[in-house]
Each structure stands twice: as C-alpha cells, then as structure tokens.
Amino acid sequence: MQKLTPFTLITLITLFALQSCTQENKNQLKFADTTKIDDVIDHYVDEDFYPFVYARIEDLDGNMIYEHSAVNKTLLPNTEVNGDTWVRIWSMSKIVTISTVLDLIEDGALQLDDPVTNYIPEFKNLKVAVSDNGSSLLDSEWQNKENACPIKLVSNDSVMTVRHLINHQAGFYYATTGFSCIDSLIAKQNLPKAKNSDELIKKMSELPLIQHSGTDYFYGTNTTVLGLVAERATGKNLNELVKERITDPMHIEGLRYRLPENIDLLPRFTGRDSVLRVARKGELDILGPDVPDYDVNHPLYLGGEGMVATADGYADFVRMLLKRGELNNYRFLDKETVEDIYAPHTQKDSPYGYNGYNLWISGESMETKKQGEAGLWIGGGYECTYFWADPKRNFVGIIMSQNNAVRKPGYELNDSFRSAVYQQIWASEEENKYTSN
Template sequence: MVEKITPEEVGLSSERLGRINDFMIRYVDGGQAAGFVTLVARKGEIVFFDNYGYQDIDAKMPLANDTIFRIYSMTKPITSVGFMMLFERGLVRLEDPVSIYIPEFKNIKVLGKDGKRLNLDKEITIHNLLDHTAGLSYGGIEETKLPVDAYYDQANLFEPRIDLEEMVRRITTLPLAFQPGDKWHYSVATDVVGRLIELITDMPLIDYLREKVLDPLGMVDTDFCVPPGKRNRFSTLYGKVGEADLGVLDDAIGGDYFNVSLQSGGSGLVSTMPDYCRFAQMLLNRGEWGGMRFLGSKTVDYMIANHLSKSLLPINMGGPWHGFGFGLGFSVMLDVPLSGMMGSTGVHGWGGWANTHFWIDQIEELIGILMMQYIPSGTFPFTNDFRTAVYQAIID
C-alpha cells in the first residue's frame, strides 16, 4: 500500500482534512449510518485514513481499517480492467459481437412499445457491454424502472446458488430495453463481461481475477466469498427499515457471502479499504503499481475517457447525472459546474449500492475512497459531502 505521510508535503491541509470527519460523523451520530472508513491519497501517498462508528451496532463492534465491505458495483471496474488485459493480448476485440462467444445473444429480441418483441437492428458488441449501451437492464430499481424490468424481476438473476453461466443464460432469454447503442442504461452488462472472461480464458472468473489483478496488487481480502477466518471482519449491512433510517438488512444480492456460487462480475465482490486503494492507485498510475505493469497507459486513458455521444447524455441513475459521461467501467466528469460537485474535468470512478464510492483525479493526482454499508445509495448525500471535504483541503 502507498505510504502515509503528512498532508502538507503533497499540498493538502491537515486541519482541513480533519473536516472529513466533521462531515461524516454527523450521519453516524444522527442515526443515519452505522459507520464509515475514509481514505485520501495524493501523489502516491496516503494522507488521510480513518474510521468512525460500528461494523456491527448490536454487537458494539467498532469499524476497523481492515473491515470487509460488500462493494457491489465497485466490482465493475475490477472486472473491466481484467477484461481489457485480454483485449491488450489480442484475444478479443471490442467491436466483436457478443454472439461470437455466447451464441444465444444473436437471437435476443427488443421489447417494443406495444409489448411485442422486435428483431435486432444490430448485434450487441462487447463495447456496448462495457459502456452500458447494450440495452440490458437490472430490474427492481424503481427510480429507473423500464417496462423490460418486469421480466428481469421474474428471472431471479442473482439467485446465490446458480453460477455465472446460468445467470447469463437467463439474461439471454430476456428482451432488451432498446436497440443496442441507442441509449445508456445501467445494467447487468458487466456480469456478461465476466462470463466472457471465463469463456475466453477457460477459467472461473475469480481464478482469473486473482491471477491477473488481485494477487499481484496484494488485494488479499477481495473475493466473492468471505471465508470462515475473516467473518469477524465482515460488516453488517444496514439501511432504511420501515420508518427507521437505520436497520439491519438481509443481504439483498448474492446471498450471505459465506456459501455463494454466483461470481457476479458486476456486483459480487467484497473488499477492504487497503485492497481497493491499491487498485485505485494502479489506475492513477495509468496501469502500473509496485513496479508491475497491469495495463498500458493508453489503455487506461481509453477506459477513463467518455465513450458516449451527446445524444446519450446525461446518463441517468435515479435521476439525470448532468455533467457526467461514461467510459469502459467508470463514470467520467465532463463539466464540473454542471455536475454540481467539486472536482476536475476527467475525474473518474464509481460506487456501490451500499454507498461505497471511489474517484480518481488525474489532474490533482488524487484518490478518494469511502467505505460504508447503507442501502440504498443516494438516500443521503454521503458521497458528495465526502468529496467536498476532500477537495476543500487542497491548498497548493
């Protein structure tokens, strides 16, 4: 992991970084979150790494810097990086139709306005999967619900005892929400990318990710399951229950994480702050970490660039995200004032359903990571407050 030094050595104020806790503690003390872990790194150095609150409130178990969190959709950037390693080796092309590898995608239909299933105008490409323009969906997300989501809700795609092959087979039986490339819509597309990794490498997804990404980065606690020896470090999941802002939730995706077969490349990983910091630092370094090269620098640049035309903007996640585009696995800040957030043009990152979040600012050589466990995301402005607290600490 990058080493911790004084903030002033890299152009940040110690006093101002202390305001991160001022911003975040009020959510815990106000009964809106159990706790959080926050990290800030700049110019390859950790300058802030702290935690507050509980891993489990009832057990009075405090959070620790190595608490294990469900990172949900922060899995997507890891899977996308793993896939682009195959692209760099010439084993796959982004313009390839997905049906080359999964033939059932050739006959997938599009749900028309009248409920009829229409033929494809053009096939789904791998690029469509990576930038979420494939026409796939998620189901169950009320804020962005489409007519096609009724089919997704019935398919039980995240049944924990199925495997990724079966999940993707079920996806191929569902209609698309729109013709590939016509719109941006957040979806299970990265799960299909994970299945492509399995088919191209003839390896289970976790074995490939361990070999190419996780083990080389020293991400020792990042996995689809939590083994018995680490369960005492696994955070309880919280969220709104009835009228209460903070209640204990059963795991909503992927079962209990102790005995799960589904290796969801879009939402299935658990991780820790130290693990994810290594991954983020590798991206900030444009593909290099610890003397090892994971991706070419121009490949990283390509992934973190906006791939959406103006006609597909703004992206919509529970409402329009003005000022943002999307790359290959990451949101991308295109217009800072329009976004309503502090940052720099080109800031990229993503978050998870339980309000974990990370971003990388190449201009400021800055990483911010928030780890917590509160569903759903967007209920409270955790991420925006954390981002504001980080950026106001820059003094150079």
C-alpha cells in the same frame, strides 16, 4: 571555465537536494486540520443516515494521508470499522471486470468489436421489449412507465458487441427499471440464485433486452455479461482471472470474490422507511428477491456486482489506474489502455461530465458547487461504497459504508465529504502560492 572544488561540488549537491525536498514537501497533499472533514463523517452517522462511514485518502504511492471512521454503536455495538474491514462493493466490481477484459484484449484473447454471440451463442435469439404500439420503452412518451405495459417482443436489429457491454449499450438492465412488465421478468429469474455461469446465461437468455443493442446508454447487468464473455473466452472463471491478472501479481490483498476464512460481512441496512434499520430479505431488489451470497461453495461470479473489498485493497486498485496501469513494479495494463478508460465514451452531452468505461469523469459543475473539480474519476456501489481519483494531484479517496435507500438528505454524504476535502486543498494551495511569491 572555473573548476569546481570538491567542497563547492558537495555544497551544490546539498543545496540541490534541499531544494528538491522543499519542492516535494510543498507539492505533497496534507491536511493541517482534519476536524471539519471528520465532522462531516460524524454528522452522517450521528444523524442515523448510515450505520457507519469509513473514509480514507491515499497518495500515489499508497501513503495514507487521511482516515476517519464513525460507527453507530446502537446498530453495530462492539464493532470497529477500519481500512481492513471487508464490505460488499457491488458496482465497484464493474471497473475491475472491465480492466480484466481490457487486459485480455491486449493479449489477443478477444476484441472490443467481437459479437457477444461468439462467446455466448445462447444469446443468438435475444428479443427486445417494446411497447404495445411498437415504440421503444426508453422514448420520452413513457414518463408514466406503466402506460408502456403490456410489452411485445421484437428481434434485436443490431449485433451486440463486447464494446456495447462495456459501455452499457447492450440492452441489459436491473429489476428496478420502473417498467413492471420487465422488472417482474428479471425478478422471477432471481439471477443470484443461478448455480453457476452456465445457468446464469440460460436465465438471462430468457429475458428480453430493454433496447436494441448499441442505440443508447442504459445502466444494468451489461458488465455481468461482460464477465461471462471473459470466462467463455479463457475457460477460466472470474475469480481465477482476477487473482491471476490483478490481485496476485500486484499484491493487492483486499479485493476478491470470496471472503477470507473466518470473516463475516456486516449486516445489510436500509433507510427506505425513513428509519435506519436492518434490511429484510428482498428489500435489496436490484437483481430480484436475492443478492450475491459470496459463498465459497457457490461457483457464480457476478462481474458487475459480486466482489468484496477493503478500503485499503480497493485504494490499491484505483492507484493502479492512477499510475496508468502499473502497481508494485508490475505492469497490468498498457498506458494507452488506461487512457482509454477515462476517455469520453458515453453521456458526452451531460452538463455534469461524461462517462468513460464505466468511470464517471466530473465536469466544471463540480467546482462551481465547490464539491471538487473537473476531471475527477468517480465510481460507486449499491450499498453506498464510493471512490474517486484526482489525476491532477495523484491521490485516491475511498468512502465505505453499507446502506441501501438512504433517506434524504443522507445521499449528500459523498459530495459533502469531497467538498470538505477540497476546501482544505484549495486553501493550502492558495497559501503555498502566496508564500512562494
């Protein structure tokens, strides 16, 4: 065997390093021209669909690959929106709460198949709302939902578990089901006005379920109850649990239940009258007449709706999921636990993908429509916040706005933006494939 001289060895190492750098640069996501992507965001703001839109893309290590912001200066004069702007994220709180509970499960504080009443005995006598003829409100015969009213109440025929809460199968719902006979009940309770978690539990214990637990998927306040279970299981509130288990050890600055001092949230907007305007009290009625207040003196933490975040901070959280449970040299969740989050759990027969643990996994139809690819992890919130993660290319996309009831076709923003992003990605990958050959 021929001996390597020092010069030859140094040359080989140099060539190997250059080859590695070239391969790394080739695989790194980048956009040569962002004009078409910027134009999508500008269009939806210029046409008064949204008061502002801020979009951001980060790679696995948190390096910013793309950002763009557009603000309607008529509605928000002298306002700058960037990656550090605090916004209400509503249902993007859910995956945070679910992750917290999965961490508690890893620690043995509770189990997926524990009965909810082990922690919330006040729910032992929960009833199920059925139609006057005894059929489920979710039966297809009630396409005209008013025909199902008035309701009658029957006993829940199964044991509600922690798993049911995570999978939206427990039977809790929002005040927007379309069945006036139960929407009016939850609106009357006005859940965000509960003084604390115990009063919230009392209010919810007086409401019927919309289905027998475990029988179907129905999106609602299930994750809110999940947060209450976490509090009862640990003796700590959700604010403390998130800080101790997520944001402090992983150094995530922009994700919390309470606003930092001297920070004001942007106004609430709606397009429900086909004109974008400031929303009036009661128009964001998903929980009843009121909404979460984020008041530091109000010890109520809604695990399904109650967090605020910056785009930068929420991207950090999603990057933790992409890194399979680890961020900034701290392991939060086991790799197997994160894999379970994006595994199929409900809505498995949907042509558009399936639901993991409150994380939508896109199907082939997204690529057919040229809006992305199968296998993307997707979530969003009530006031038009949105995120997705691409586990194939290891990047995170965040879209932040604050609007409810967007007029048509403004709701196409997320698909349009994602489409513009992937059109560039596919073109770049095709070019790299051609040049490499």
